[in-house]
Amino acid sequence: MTQKLRVYEYARNQNMTSKEVLEILKRLDIDVRNHMSVMDSEMVTKVEDYIKKLKQKAEPKAKASATKRNSDKKPKSPKGQAKKGNREKPKQPVLSRAEAGPDDEKENIPKKEKPRKRKLSKHRDDKEHLHVAHGSKPKKQKEANKNQKTAQQKPVEKPVEKPVEKITVSVPLTVGELAKRLKKEPSEIIKKLMLLGIMANINQEVDMDAITLIAEEYGVEVEQKVEVDETEFEQIEEQDDPDQLQERPPVVTVMGHVDHGKTTLLDAIRHTNVTAQEAGGITQHIGAYQVEYEQKKITFLDTPGHEAFTTMRARGAQVTDIAIIVVAADDGVMPQTREAINHAQAAKVPIIVAINKMDKPEANPEKVKQELMELNLVPEEWGGDTIFVPISALKGEGLDELMEMVLLVAEMEELKANPDRLATGTVIEAKLDKGKGPVATVLVQNGTLRVGDPIVVGNTFGRVRAMTNDNGQRIKEAGPSTPVEIIGLQDVPQAGDQFKVFEDEKKARAIAEARAEKQKQKELAQTQRVSLEELFQQIKEGDIKELHVILKADVQGSVEALKAALEKIEVEGVRVKIIHSGVGAITESDITLAAASNAIVIGFNVRPQPQAKQLAEQEKVDIRLHRIIYNVTEEIENAMKGMLDPEYREKVIGTVEVRQIFKVSKVGTIAGSYVKEGKITRDSSVRLIRDGVVIHEGKINALKRFKDDVREVAQGYECGITIENYNDIKEGDIIEAYVMEEVKR
Numbered sequence: 001m002t003q004k005l006r007v008y009e010y011a012r013n014q015n016m017t018s019k020e021v022l023e024i025l026k027r028l029d030i031d032v033r034n035h036m037s038v039m040d041s042e043m044v045t046k047v048e049d050y051i052k053k054l055k056q057k058a059e060p061k062a063k064a065s066a067t068k069r070n071s072d073k074k075p076k077s078p079k080g081q082a083k084k085g086n087r088e089k090p091k092q093p094v095l096s097r098a099e100a101g102p103d104d105e106k107e108n109i110p111k112k113e114k115p116r117k118r119k120l121s122k123h124r125d126d127k128e129h130l131h132v133a134h135g136s137k138p139k140k141q142k143e144a145n146k147n148q149k150t151a152q153q154k155p156v157e158k159p160v161e162k163p164v165e166k167i168t169v170s171v172p173l174t175v176g177e178l179a180k181r182l183k184k185e186p187s188e189i190i191k192k193l194m195l196l197g198i199m200a201n202i203n204q205e206v207d208m209d210a211i212t213l214i215a216e217e218y219g220v221e222v223e224q225k226v227e228v229d230e231t232e233f234e235q236i237e238e239q240d241d242p243d244q245l246q247e248r249p250p251v252v253t254v255m256g257h258v259d260h261g262k263t264t265l266l267d268a269i270r271h272t273n274v275t276a277q278e279a280g281g282i283t284q285h286i287g288a289y290q291v292e293y294e295q296k297k298i299t300f301l302d303t304p305g306h307e308a309f310t311t312m313r314a315r316g317a318q319v320t321d322i323a324i325i326v327v328a329a330d331d332g333v334m335p336q337t338r339e340a341i342n343h344a345q346a347a348k349v350p351i352i353v354a355i356n357k358m359d360k361p362e363a364n365p366e367k368v369k370q371e372l373m374e375l376n377l378v379p380e381e382w383g384g385d386t387i388f389v390p391i392s393a394l395k396g397e398g399l400d401e402l403m404e405m406v407l408l409v410a411e412m413e414e415l416k417a418n419p420d421r422l423a424t425g426t427v428i429e430a431k432l433d434k435g436k437g438p439v440a441t442v443l444v445q446n447g448t449l450r451v452g453d454p455i456v457v458g459n460t461f462g463r464v465r466a467m468t469n470d471n472g473q474r475i476k477e478a479g480p481s482t483p484v485e486i487i488g489l490q491d492v493p494q495a496g497d498q499f500k501v502f503e504d505e506k507k508a509r510a511i512a513e514a515r516a517e518k519q520k521q522k523e524l525a526q527t528q529r530v531s532l533e534e535l536f537q538q539i540k541e542g543d544i545k546e547l548h549v550i551l552k553a554d555v556q557g558s559v560e561a562l563k564a565a566l567e568k569i570e571v572e573g574v575r576v577k578i579i580h581s582g583v584g585a586i587t588e589s590d591i592t593l594a595a596a597s598n599a600i601v602i603g604f605n606v607r608p609q610p611q612a613k614q615l616a617e618q619e620k621v622d623i624r625l626h627r628i629i630y631n632v633t634e635e636i637e638n639a640m641k642g643m644l645d646p647e648y649r650e651k652v653i654g655t656v657e658v659r660q661i662f663k664v665s666k667v668g669t670i671a672g673s674y675v676k677e678g679k680i681t682r683d684s685s686v687r688l689i690r691d692g693v694v695i696h697e698g699k700i701n702a703l704k705r706f707k708d709d710v711r712e713v714a715q716g717y718e719c720g721i722t723i724e725n726y727n728d729i730k731e732g733d734i735i736e737a738y739v740m741e742e743v744k745r
């Protein structure tokens with residue numbers, strides 16, 4: 001299609017990774033932005049020369065080092081480029097492995113001593129303690145060797161005490177225990193503590209600071225042992241040995257505006273790229289599927305839309321590696337496009353833009369690019385680094401390039417996992433099946449899940465009785481990035497729940513029970529999210545560096561003005577960060593995003609939809625409604641300074657629907673209304689809302705039932721309302737009644 005050769009294309013032709021090519025270009029001082037940058041022929045020649053030289057350099061030395069015995073330790077060559085020459089894979093003739101890059105340096109320096117230690121002790125196991133004790137200091141090493149010799153010649157009565165180099169402690173620790181660990185007399189420790197101004201006896205506990213100070217005096221390194229609570233396994237980050245890490249397929253979510261073609265795209269991808277060995281299988285909707293492209297697998301979550309994406313994130317699960325944002329070329333950027341982009345950006349997931357419906361005559365991809373540029377998604381040809389792929393999901397055009405780009409981004413992200421351990425992952429979907437019991441589609445994120453594995457999923461547990469893949473085939477094991485449907489759980493988990501396999505079922509059960517109990521406690525305590533009232537406290541305690549805000553307003557102009565005003569606020573290094581903004585009522589999706597990102601929601605001349613309001617109460621999301629820009633900024637600023645005036649706050653007492661309009665001369669417009677919720681009182685203030693937008697705010701002029709003035713009208717009753725100095729009321733409008741109420745603190 002294009003004549004230009006891009007970095008990633010060159011890399012692919014050369015059987016190299018884009019990273020390697022970029023690294024060479026960097027060393028040659030050739031300025032390129034990224035893997036999408038174009039390489040001209042001069043650049044190609046330079047890179048090729050460089051590789052050639054590198055190979056020449058590597059070869060003789062590789063031979064040399066091959067002849068050298070005892071060469072498991074790297075020779076200290078100034079550049080070190082030869083040391084792995086003989087281990088090089090023929091497929092990748094390139095520098096990152098051959099020449100000393102930053103990684104190599106890392107490998108060279110800190111490891112210098114360790115392997116030597118290990119080697120020594122391997123040969124002379126019986127005297128290991130001597131070497132461990134002194135191994136790292138060459139001078140002492142000699143002494144130690146001397147000692148060792150004497151030790152071999154005649155048995156020593158007094159064993160050489162091994163000086164402590166490092167201790168691992170968990171606090172609290174008593175003085176006595178500390179002394180024992182340091183192999184010192186307690187009295188000595190007590191004395192040292194006294195010098196530090198700490199009066200302690202042998203049974204008293206000392207904190208980490210004191211332990212570190214004391215240990216430092218003896219030249220001993222302290223490591224704090226963190227007690228791992230396996231019931232909270234989501235929090236545990238298990239480190240994998242880098243050698244065991246293997247490339248894993250990327251997990252992709254497709255998002256975009258309604259009708260822009262998400263479902264069509266997901267279907268098209270699935271049908272054109274069925275995994276070779278699975279062709280002919282019966283596709284099953286299990287919430288995710290895997291395809292194969294150029295012998296590489298890609299996993300797609302096939303519940304399109306960002307609700308699923310954000311719901312998962314709100315539950316602490318990050319499953320998506322790449323987001324494809326679908327934008328219809330004939331329609332351009334729409335509210336949900338913006339929302340989807342914000343969701344992906346908030347989760348720091350790389351974005352690929354698929355400009356869909358290119359087959360339509362009215363398709364205008366340039367306009368789409370222009371609009372997306374305003375959202376910081378700039379195509380490469382305009383100097384940015386966002387990948388845009390024109391496609392037609394309907395005709396199946398451009399899908400190859402899209403797949404290629406997915407694999408390219410995946411390569412840049414270096415997605416890896418360790419298949420060789422007990423599986424962990426996330427629930428994508430779950431349901432109760434009449435015949436099979438609880439059924440869950442899970443995505444394995446690390447490790448390998450096997451039939452028979454004892455597993456904890458969310459707050460439930462079980463044993464994996466059977467696994468089915470997205471083609472309806474029974475499988476025995478599933479590695480990283482594989483979606484599978486499992487049965488065998490005691491209860492139905494929730495989408496977004498994380499799972500972990502344990503060694504035995506008893507442990508799994510105990511952990512699941514402990515988790516369920518914790519959950520109950522948590523619900524009772526109802527943890528509070530950030531609310532403006534407690535914001536100052538959290539800033540003071542250093543818990544907050546940025547105040548996340550979701551901003552909804554009646555018109556784009558207000559959104560922009562508010563954004564500018566809010567982003568200027570800075571108090572004690574804490575700033576406001578608008579993570580999403582838009583025009584229109586506050587929706588459930590805004591609340592979910594707020595909950596997931598610990599944000600507060602600001603509504604400017606707009607209201608929350610009823611379900612959104614309910615969800616906000618449930619999720620404890622703080623919604624602030626305003627009509628004057630100054631009030632918004634003042635409130636936020638005051639809250640950040642701890643000066644929020646907490647005394648009065650508005651309380652909505654009722655919602656009334658206007659069902660009929662009567663225009664009466666002299667009186668004005670009478671709104672024949674129905675109280676849907678709560679009540680309305682004669683002295684309440686009211687707000688007139690049309691399609692989620694506040695049209696007017698004021699006082700009630702008259703409140704009547706039939707012909708009589710009344711003080712209040714309750715839910716389920718009809719009434720007539722006139723609003724002071726305001727007549728533009730229409731059928732279908734909502735009147736919200738509210739009072740100002742003192743807030744008790």
Ligand SMILES: Nc1nc2c(ncn2[C@@H]2O[C@H](COP(=O)(O)OP(=O)(O)OP(=O)(O)O)[C@@H](O)[C@H]2O)c(=O)[nH]1
Binds near residue numbers: 256
């Ligand atoms: N001409 C043309 N039409 C397309 C293309 N992709 C999708 N459509 C049509 O656009 C309409 C919407 O497509 P869907 O795939 O249902 O869109 P969606 O984004 O999944 O919509 P929701 O599920 O409602 O959010 C359907 O009528 C598709 O046939 C395309 O590439 N070209």
